Amino acid sequence: MAQTVARAPAGHATLATRIEERDRRRFIGREAELRLLESCLEDDPPASLVLIRGPGGIGKSTLMREFARRAAARGWDTFAVEGRELSPTPDALEALLSGARSSSRPLVLIDTYERMTGLGGYLRRGLLPSLPASSVVVIAGRGAPEPSWFEGGWEGIAAELRLGALGPAESIRLVAVHGVEDERARAIVDWAEGSPLALALAADAAAQDQKWSPAEEAAKPEVLELLIRRVVEAELSSRRLSALSVAAVARVTTPELLRAVLPESDADAAFDRLRELSFTEPLADGLTLHELVRRALRADFRLRDPDRERELRRRIVDYLYERARAGEPLLMIDMAHLIENRAIRWGFGWDGALRYRIDDVRPGDAQAVADRLAARGLDDLWALARRFFEEAPERVAVARDAEERVCAYLVSMTQRNAPRFADDDPVVGPWLRKAREDEHLGDSVLWHDAVDFTRDERGGVSAMLGMAGILRSGSPNPRFAYLPISPASPAAVAFAHSAGADHLEQLDVALPSHRIECHRIDHGPDGLLGAERARVYAELGLPDPLADEARPTLDREAVRAALRNFRVPSVLARSPLATGDRPDERAESVRRVLRDAAERAFGESQNERLLKRVLIRGYLEPSQSHEQTAIELSLSRAAYFRRLRVAAARVADYLVQNHS
16 A cells, blocks of 8 residues: 555554554664665765665565655655555556645555566556656565566666665664673674565564573574574463464454454554564554564464464454455455465456556557457457447456556456447356346346466466456455356366356357356355355355345335335335345335235225225225325325325234244
8 A cells, every 4th residue: 555654643642653663663673775775865866766676584674764754854755565465456556646636746666576477567657657856766576677677768867776684783783682692692793694574583582581592503594484483482372362363364453453353352452562573564544563473473373273274264354254244355366375276366366466466458458358359369359349449448458567468358347337339248248148137136247358368377367367356346245256267278267166156058159159058157146255254264164154034024114115115126125124036026025025915914994994995095906196095985185194004014913923
């Protein structure tokens, strides 16, 4: 996510300021690197773009945060982007950095660039050149920068900064900050070889155990895993789920998440302890674990106590589900990351965002897609897709790599926003008619095309085409997904099967080049979000979370609404009284229930018979108007409406008590 650096009012401490103070206190060394970065803030800078590279755990993020603090003290406006948090929607990066264009001294920091290298071409050709001339941009990642960062004019303003190991003196100071100043400090420095992460982990382990010192002869990866276990021993051995356990499973840990999934704990205190750990980093509105630590910790947690790990995953997916249902549909990505089924992850996820990005259609994209389809002998598919590119580009998305090449594309729509010409399309036209027949059951998202040109066996792009089709559809929680499955693709067939799709053979299409099968996923009444949660539950060996929930109690207002709309089939079809599959069947089922209730809800007295006649003539067999009905029943207008309300309430009470 992008964020500007905010300062709390004088004398007013916030959680953010406490985190920043702890981070500032633990920053050690890197003076040469900071001199280079700070020189870029001068009037005649040696570079306007600095590309920091270094392995995991070497301190790139820590350096970026210290530089941001120093720049803020000199009056620069900082705009930070974290690659792990970048939204998958088109133009997300541009929107996040829009404020930089109005700043006179913008500092743009892009961290974890290896998670968003697919944006490289877009950054170089579009976004960064549009920033003010005074801008300073710093990009940090693990790998070497692409050669394109030093071509086409960029070589005149770009500088590469390789972040290496800390020197002995800096390493000693870092170990001391973590509470180790005895003879073991030198042993830790010798073992860690200048890695800030290894130094911090070892120092924390030594601070907890006065007798511990790293074994010089041990292999470093093995000792690092042992160190992680030592540092978190107290947390993992607790009989209660801990904040650290949450951080090992959730992508971002916030006080709100802890409060929801650990109700028995003091969430603020737990978060405070978590932020004091040497391997946590600020991310978005919370904290995240260093990736190396997360992998080892998650594996260790699952090995030590699989039952508690499963329970925590359940609580986290429940929390994400509730937030997504409340209006944060992007959290379906976080929910998808909790699903471990590889076949599902091939076609629905966001792992491919490390290498690709989803974008809108640009000039030249149509020709690129046409050429690549022709190379595969799929000219007939392009003949159908072309009209969407030309007349409904809002229904098209493309995936680009770091060099801005088109690597895949999708065409998706709902039954509501499909362009008019789609009704005549031989592929999606019949699917739209079926989707509209079932509209009373929920929204449908339909993919006309989802073509991956990369042949990536890991399914990175394929998963993005599935996720992007949902997020771009405008439906926050669709019930149905119509998938164009090629029977020649084992991975696509396996995805459809694992997702529980039904093969609607009558909607298959045979093109000259290949066959397109229509596979429809019915996510159920709770939509895609409910299906994601249910899938995580199934992997945990738990029943569908809705299976044990009581059937919703029939609401009296729902009965009254059905009476008022007795002649409106579309409304009756959505009533909780309805049964059946087709809209006409469901509407008629409600009418039958209401007619039966009218026969059974009243007694035999004269007043009861009058109430029954008022109900029938007012709702079930109405005249042109209620006023006309009142005249026909020889009632005043006031008396008629009073009895109509009583009669409707009588039927509502009867159905609430007796309908099943």
